[in-house]
Amino acid sequence: MTDLHSAPAPAVAPESVALRFPVPTEVYPETSWKALVTHSKIQTWRLLLRSAKDPFTMLQAIVYPSVMLVMFWAVLGISVTKATGVNSVYGYAPMLALVGAMFGSMASGLHLKEEWRKGLLARFWILPTHRAAGMVSRLISEAVRIVLTTVLIMLVGVLLGFRFGQGFLAGVLLLLVPLLMGVGFATMVTALSVNFAKLPLVELLSLVCTLLMFFNSGFVPTAAYPVWLQGFVENQPMSTAIDAMRGLSLGGPVAEPLIKTALWSLGAIAIFAWPAINGYKRAAGTPI
Structure with a gap:
């Protein structure tokens, strides 16, 4: 029989090769x-990786708008094109790019509430990191996601006949219009997410976005709506952004709709930025 007491003791790693945390090389005041x-x-890289791996975000931000673009073009596009003399894709592609930006922000809002519920916001808050990094990284990741989503949806539009007819610089500015509107919308979503934990965020905002999607100048021309509704349709944020994008691609007025879009976005930021910051601080310190 083997003598258990005589069995060799397990080797102990010498101190020089023991596992250690790496020595910090970039230590900055918080x-x-x-x-x-x-x-x-x-934090931005973490949020982008999470969004890329999440099926719900990809569905809301890319798949749903792309499928809707093809459906609108196939079902209504020919009729609208014949009635207006302009390819309907110049309205549908910008409209669905905006929808992708808004629905993607809603998915991000749900993730924010989930991190709040699991206590992840509180864990990041007590780490020796800059207090503003959490909010800043969310806005940057939203901006990157909106630009990538816009590019992908506009590529689908190109397959359906959309063309950047006003030159390279106008095309770049066109791709930034959804970013301008999306930052304001994302600020509102963040404020609602961290201040109203029990609010059915997706249901309410999906209803609002769906109504805006069917009452804008990209769905059908403004003149096709009842006279009493035309003022709302012409000046609601989706219409102003669509008109600016149409002007930057097909030609037409750009300055006025672009200024209106900027006012809508800056107004949303001015109204919701402070509640978003305060709500985030509160969410990081209290359970949902």
């Missing part, structure tokens, strides 16, 4: 700009 930049970059 309130410094360098800390804000570094920590925001790390």
Whole structure:
């Protein structure tokens, strides 16, 4: 029989090869700009990876708008094109790019509430990181997602006949219009997410976005709506953004609809930025 007491003792790793945490090489004061930049970059990358791996976000931001674009073009596109003399894709492609930006923000709002519920916001809050990195990284990740979503949906539009007819710079500005509107919308979604934990966010905002999607100048021309409704249709945020994108691609007025879109977006930021910041601080310190 083997003598258990005589069995060799397990080898112990020498101190020189013991597992250790890496020595920090970039140590910044928590309130410094360098800390804000570094920590925001790390958080932004985390949020982008999470969105890319989440089927719900991909469905809301890319699949749903792309399928809707093809459906609108196939079902209504020919009729609208014959009635107006202009290819309907110049209205549908910008409209669905905006829808992708808004629905993607709603999915991000749900993820924010989920991180709040699981206590992840509180864990990040107590780490030695810049306090503003959480909010800044969310806005940056939203901006990146909106631009990528817009590019992908506009590529589907190109397959259906959409063309950037006003030159390269106008095309770049066109791709940034959904970003302008989307940042304001994302600020509102963040404020609602962190201040109203029990609010059925997706249901309410989906209803609002669906109504806006069917009452704008991209769905059918403004003149096709009842006279009493035309003022709302012409000046609601989706219509102003669509008109600006149409002007930057097909030609037509750009300055006025672009200014209106900027006013809508800046107004949303002015109204919801402070509630979003305060709500985020509160959410990071209290359970849902």
